[in-house]
Amino acid sequence: MHKSLQHYYLLGLVLALFLFIALPGNSQSQLPKKGKVERIKVHGKGLEGNLAGDSPDREVSIYLPPSYSASSKRRYPVVYLLHGFTDNDAKLYGFEKHWMNLPEVLDQAFASANKQEMIFVTPNAYTRFMGSMYSSSENTGNWEDYVAKELVAYIDKNYRTIPRAASRGLAGHSMGGYGALRIGQKYPEVFSSLYLLSPCCLEPTSNVPQDAAAQARLKAIQTQADLDKADFFTKATFASAAAWSPNPKKPPFYIDLPLENGQVQPLVIAKWTANRPLATIDQNIYNIRKLKALAFDAGNQDKSIAASIKELNQVLDSYGINHFYEEYNGDHINRVAERIGSNLLNFFSENLSVEQSKK
Numbered sequence: 001m002h003k004s005l006q007h008y009y010l011l012g013l014v015l016a017l018f019l020f021i022a023l024p025g026n027s028q029s030q031l032p033k034k035g036k037v038e039r040i041k042v043h044g045k046g047l048e049g050n051l052a053g054d055s056p057d058r059e060v061s062i063y064l065p066p067s068y069s070a071s072s073k074r075r076y077p078v079v080y081l082l083h084g085f086t087d088n089d090a091k092l093y094g095f096e097k098h099w100m101n102l103p104e105v106l107d108q109a110f111a112s113a114n115k116q117e118m119i120f121v122t123p124n125a126y127t128r129f130m131g132s133m134y135s136s137s138e139n140t141g142n143w144e145d146y147v148a149k150e151l152v153a154y155i156d157k158n159y160r161t162i163p164r165a166a167s168r169g170l171a172g173h174s175m176g177g178y179g180a181l182r183i184g185q186k187y188p189e190v191f192s193s194l195y196l197l198s199p200c201c202l203e204p205t206s207n208v209p210q211d212a213a214a215q216a217r218l219k220a221i222q223t224q225a226d227l228d229k230a231d232f233f234t235k236a237t238f239a240s241a242a243a244w245s246p247n248p249k250k251p252p253f254y255i256d257l258p259l260e261n262g263q264v265q266p267l268v269i270a271k272w273t274a275n276r277p278l279a280t281i282d283q284n285i286y287n288i289r290k291l292k293a294l295a296f297d298a299g300n301q302d303k304s305i306a307a308s309i310k311e312l313n314q315v316l317d318s319y320g321i322n323h324f325y326e327e328y329n330g331d332h333i334n335r336v337a338e339r340i341g342s343n344l345l346n347f348f349s350e351n352l353s354v355e356q357s358k359k
């Protein structure tokens with residue numbers, strides 16, 4: 001090739017490469033930015049010495065939004081997102097394969113829409129009984145104070161949060177939705193806004209199965225290995241008993257079941273009912289009024305939960321409490337990721353304060 005032609009050819013290649021890098025669609029700075037995920041351990045003083053033998057040092061997964069590392073002085077609102085029964089934080093945050101990867105959902109949402117960036121925090125509430133019910137029990141520990149006091153204090157101390165209730169949200173799916181309402185209505189001075197995704201366990205306990213097969217399954221659980229391989233209903237029954245009807249004098253599980261020797265146990269049923277939000281909502285209505293915002297939804301194919309949030313909607317309407325409620329076309333899990341990336345993020349973007357703390 002002639003030297004002059006070679007010169008222009010090389011010049012053209014350099015110019016083309018420059019344009020490729022400089023064009024907005026191809027700029028590295030324009031590529032979707034991702035948040036950072038950390039998994040740490042946070043000790044729970046109130047979880048020490050629990051009868052279940054679970055560690056008081058709990059794993060906690062944290063999602064830091066895309067701009068967190070670049071904005072060294074900026075502070076962020078925080079959403080505490082509680083996972084469901086038999087799940088854990090590792091599954092939710094992509095450390096283990098699961099039906100949803102929360103960081104991917106958040107990255108996509110923050111990249112595609114003008115949503116307020118925020119920190120997400122999820123403690124590992126997987127216990128000997130596959131879930132703590134986010135309750136306070138001698139058996140599994142004081143999960144209410146762990147979430148509302150100990151975990152919040154740790155996150156505020158170690159991350160750039162906006163450390164006030166107006167900038168804190170509490171949410172959860174299934175068991176986590178129950179936990180969000182349970183804890184949120186008790187601590188409106190800590191969390192200002194709640195979002196419940198397909199919350200379980202709202203209605204009073206009245207339908208304890210009394211058939212011979214159900215009794216046999218409960219009676220068959222004698223060891224931890226038996227419980228680990230049990231069906232979902234049996235596991236959930238044991239977890240509920242650990243949270244709501246503990247018995248420190250009854251090893252190896254330290255629980256009273258609602259069905260013993262073929263007989264329904266009225267006192268156990270009463271204890272369970274005392275932990276069901278729809279049975280106690282009238283006594284908590286003053287705290288619920290203190291919340292800035294409350295939302296809940298469920299898939300219409302998730303029939304029992306859809307029925308319970310419909311009743312919750314009616315109770316709140318009767319008290320004149322403003323809230324968001326929706327039944328959508330879906331089941332217990334198939335659209336939860338979508339709801340988080342759209343409805344939940346929009347809800348917290350609108351209701352959590354982003355006013356920077358002077359701290």
